[in-house]
Amino acid sequence: MSLRHALLAALAQGEASGYELAKRFDVGVANFWSATPQQLYRDLERLEQDGLISARVVEQSKRPNKRVFTVTPAGQEELRAFGRRPAKPPAMRDEFLVKLQAVDPDDPAAMIAAATERLAWSRGKLAGYDKLRERMLAGRDEDEYLRAGEQIGPYLTLMAGRLYEQMNIRWATTVLETLTNRRTNRSAG
Amino acid sequence: MSLRHALLAALAQGEASGYELAKRFDVGVANFWSATPQQLYRDLERLEQDGLISARVVEQSKRPNKRVFTVTPAGQEELRAFGRRPAKPPAMRDEFLVKLQAVDPDDPAAMIAAATERLAWSRGKLAGYDKLRERMLAGRDEDEYLRAGEQIGPYLTLMAGRLYEQMNIRWATTVLETLTNRRTNRSAG
DNA sequence: CGCACCTATTCAATTAGTTGAGTATAGGGG
DNA sequence: CCCCTATACTCAACTAATTGAATAGGTGCG
Structure with a gap:
């Protein structure tokens, strides 16, 4: 299960909302890790519960408010630890x-x-x-x-x-x- | 869900047992569709229930007996139909x-x-x-x-x-x- | 002669991933 | 003014995939 880590890695490039991440996962990151929006929202919640990311509500006047996520120090540590563990061989579905x-x-x-x-x-x-x-x-x-x-x-x-x-x-x-x-x-x- | 079809395609290259398919999925086919043995056995059973493949027990003296699977005419028709449907974009997990x-x-x-x-x-x-x-x-x-x-x-x-x-x-x-x-x-x- | 490994499969439990719809607000075009 | 699209999510139900172990006979090695 490393959608969690793919999300951490994506957020390490800068804070983002679930919706923005959904779009990132459809362009850049989609190349090596694919996920549907529902998956992202679910895992973002879990990551928040585990204290690896923190959320902040950004009020917007012209569109619905959004929750913007940032990697916490604990999340950064988890990312580093993940980087040190051996990687699973790549899997493809074509x-x-x-x-x-x-x-x-x-x-x-x-x-x-x-x-x-x-x-x-x-x-x-x-x-x-x-x-x-x-x-x-x-x-x-x-x-x-x-x-x-x-x-x-x-x-x-x-x-x-x-x-x-x-x-x-x-x-x-x-x-x-x-x-x-x-x-x-x-x-x- | 197209492990079913990956299995049909693999069996179209010649009959095989679950165990043999598990190994094929670890070498050739693994390049474009990955699956664990458990998945294969489960889906082989379903394919058999749906009449798309048929099983035949091969008695072996020096090792455990095995069930060898063959694609039925219905299975060949399903493969052709699958080939005509639009393909989902490839997904990668790396x-x-x-x-x-x-x-x-x-x-x-x-x-x-x-x-x-x-x-x-x-x-x-x-x-x-x-x-x-x-x-x-x-x-x-x-x-x-x-x-x-x-x-x-x-x-x-x-x-x-x-x-x-x-x-x-x-x-x-x-x-x-x-x-x-x-x-x-x-x-x- | 005992222990590890190979064939061949099955079971149980859990987690991950997909599908489809639903909610609410705002802006733009005809 | 209404519909369509875009933002920004949420809920529910389902199917697929992973993990870990169990079973059971046979082979090879020291």
Whole structure:
């Protein structure tokens, strides 16, 4: 159970409300830890009960009030302790790969559609990451940032996300070509 | 819930027992769908109850008897239907990235250890995939297999796994270099 | 000859995650 | 003025996943 820790890590980058975290989890963090809003609210409450984060109500006139969360010293200690424990191997859940595994080579139409969709999805993700990256780099180049940039953790995880989507784009293109070539060969042969 | 479908897809590659599937899910399929043995046994029972797979007891003299599962025609139809439905976006759970996100640049020792561990893990995974690939290619080259190989679905998913681990190896190396360089600079400055 | 490990599975208990709806306020467009 | 969208949550019901252990015969090793 380390959604708790993913939340602590996200809040370590600056205080946020549940709603804001829900959005962060849909863009940046979503790349390596996915969660629904309901999960976030539930775990935020638990983290507060455990004294790892503290909440503060921010009154807003133009929209509903919100509860903004901050990591407490106890939470920071928990994050450090978490960092020292051995990490579980990464786990993936990718429906598209399950589908592709069982593709019928004689009827690849649905799979070609799915691969096209995946390609578009990855391009969208990458575009989002690229924007974030521009903001972080603020004119510097990557080598320079890696040497002395201030948010090295977030930059390296963003880098992982970018590499992952770049890989996906190249791979999905190969999948698409392979499936269409085979279809052509079949109908021609 | 598509462990059901991951199981159907795995069984579509040939009949297997729960125990054998548990091992497959620890090597090949684990790359895009992870599950514990308990999950497999539970879902195999459900799939059997739903008539999507059928079981056959294989008596063994030198070891405990086992139940070997095969996809039924109804199961094959379900797999095809699944292939036509839109896929959910991929979800990842990577503790290492959570840790790295919150790394303290002044105390990167634990993270350097974790990155080293990850690097070793990815190299191990890749070596396993490479062996599987050699067996599938059986002397042919990749282009040839993509054009006419018999198990195109499994090859393309294996390819995804290999690309993923190759990416991880390169990225983890950068992470390692970045963290150690920064440490050196700090202690030297 | 005894102990650890491998095959093959099952049981029980708990925690995590998903789905779908419901509540309330505010701003903008037609 | 009404509807749609966005903010900011909450509740309830359910399904999936994890953890830890139990069972039971067979093999290999010193």
